[in-house]
Amino acid sequence: MYDTQTASEPDFRVVDSRLMVKVFICFAVLALLSVAIALGGKWVGHRVAMAGNTTDTTQREIVIGNNVIAVPSNTIRFAQARRDGIAQRLDLYLRYPQMDGYSEIASDAFNHANGARKTILFLSFAEQAMSHDMSGRFAPIYSKLIEKPGTPGPAGITFYDFAEKTGYLNERLAVAERPGEEPFVARCLAELEAEDSLAPCERDVLVGDGLSLTYRFPLELLGDWKALDAALAAEMRRIVRTGAEPRTPAG
Template identity: 35%
Template sequence: MGHAGKDTLKEHERPLLSKRTKLAIAALVMCLVLLSLLLFLLRDTIGHTLMRGDSSELETPHHITVGLDALLIEENAIRFDKQRHDGHAPRIDLALMWPEMRGYSLNNRNRFDDPTQTHRLIFLQITQSTMSLDMSGRIGPIYSQLFDGAPFAGPYGLTAHHLRPGSGYDGETLFTAARPGDTDYAIRCMNDAASDAQAIDDCQRDIRIGKDLSVLYRFSRKNLMDWQKIEQAVVAYMNQRLLTAGN
């Protein structure tokens, strides 16, 4: 057999994978096995982190100034990471468990992550006031001009007012209630037909707090039966976190 034949035979006898390539593949397989094992061992921690999303379980208080008012608010109550800092802020968004009025924690993470439980949350949006009237103050000068038909008895001791189509409040009903010694209560809610069954914030009301704060709070219509308790709880929560000259 000539040299050409021998060279061809040697080519056929060579292994398809070199020793170095086999070692590299073995090392890669080992790394993948170790990574899989690590992910398995850390599955709970990783799962909690993914479920938590933008939430924080820290109760560190942040000194935040909005307009003319200074507040001290726990980090786990603040919804968005970019708002969790001391100093001035144009707006603060909070998510609180109802009725506890506390922020996020790992023990209660399902209240924030499970769609079947998130209706048990209250959302607050804190800004400097841009209007001289809160929702109660707007009943006479604004909302009454938009009523569609006569008022009628609503649920839980409230009076219901349909709002005229095309008024900017399509699909909403304004509920009001007289409060002796105080302005009438007012809250807007999506109508049952327009509201998502899983909606967590289809009722909203805004109030004035402190020197010049507007607090818009939202909750599920499923909690409308607690409208008086929710109002009292929101006012108490905000007043407890307002910093005055004496604090």
Template identity: 40%
Template structure:
């Protein structure tokens, strides 16, 4: 049966490499250069601000509302300073060190600031739910029609599929749980070759799930953690389930 393009019109997917990400990287480089110059002139205080790089070691809890869901989260797992406050938010960006799911601290700073691809940090974005199904639920009606060629064996019970170039997913691979009953685990990863072309030292993977009443959770992690995909999934769900308030 031919795949019906209209079946997923209106579904919004976030590419692993986006123009917004490139813009942020360029702005980040410019900002870092400016701060470096200021540090040379202004001394220790500016240098400490650079070392912190926008992170927070505070464990103060902030109550954030995403749609109808309420989360209590410590400041040191919230990525951006302008989101470290209580109240409703259109989105909330978090990060955690793997495998202990800890936020930024003096002891974990090297993991969060590593640029050589050796650290294992999980990035999480919370937004109000838009799509009716999460990534697993979209596999049968959508993703299964967007793959080409035969699947190859992947790590820890996953099979690897190439996504077709005509779908806008060029250079991405789809990892699917083999032999699953019901909706399988599904995650998209950037191909190693494409990761290198963007100057990335590690391949990125991303997956979205639904939690609470109407919150969509997009989480991203290094492909080196694919063999631990089940543990990563459980850890993300458990952390957010605890943070979610009744």
């Protein structure tokens, strides 16, 4: 029996087989690309939603001068600072009154969503540059720069305007007497400027060994200044230690 296919005619069975393999490969590649795009989209969306925040709670130890500040990564504001080692400055943010860092549960507070913009504290650590903190500077410095009498505020606070030529434009001083102690003192933006700021009040205190802590907070928390100051003092005792070396990171 003779084969009717001549030498010059293609073998369509081979062609069809090769074509099916190519089609299968194309579909497989497209399927993989589709999966990659979907996963990539989720990753990018997650990164955008995080907006620089992190839920990582890895403990970090940052050395400033003779102090070691031990805090989880999710309390450190800037990504490049989320590492162990020596630094000149450290910036944190904490949710008040929980005194915790960023998490999915606390995301609205940190992203200032749904009206949750009155609970975040911004903390900055640096080596001490002045001999006195803000409370200690009231009698020798601030008391000579303000206009008296002041205006009564919440929880025993008195607001004082700064004299015109002092350089403290659109600011006022919030002062509360503390029997047996130096007064509580904070500088706050004036009311109109304060409305556009998440943390218009600022106070600095000395902590650890030659370490200065400056913390900024919402104006609404002035009415809770006693509890706020106590909470921060307790947090400093917990996270700041002196005369210690940082641990060596694992791995």
